[in-house]
Structure formats: C-alpha cells, structure tokens
Amino acid sequence: MAKQKLKKERKYGKGSRPCIRCGSYGPVIRRYNLYLCRHCFREAAQRLGFKKYE
16 A cells, blocks of 8 residues: 655645635635635525625
C-alpha cells in the first residue's frame, strides 16, 4: 500500500478557508464571519436572518 501525503497547511488563499457546513473550498462568503459557501448560504440565509429583496 502506498504512503499517503498529508495536506499542506494553508495560511492564506482559497485552500485556507473551508465552508463550515459542507467543507468545500470554493466560493466562501467571509463577510460577517459566516464562512459559508454560496450554495450553503442560499439554503441557510432565511434562518440566519437575511431577507431577499427583488
């Protein structure tokens, strides 16, 4: 069995901030210290108190 490499600890950049809900490293919203990806934010925005305006 091959040895597994550990992930390098990232201090900055996209790889340093995972979504706290699903763990993805993609488009993470950091404003107001949310740290949610945009997909999870759209699902949880109403429960967090955000209102949708047209």
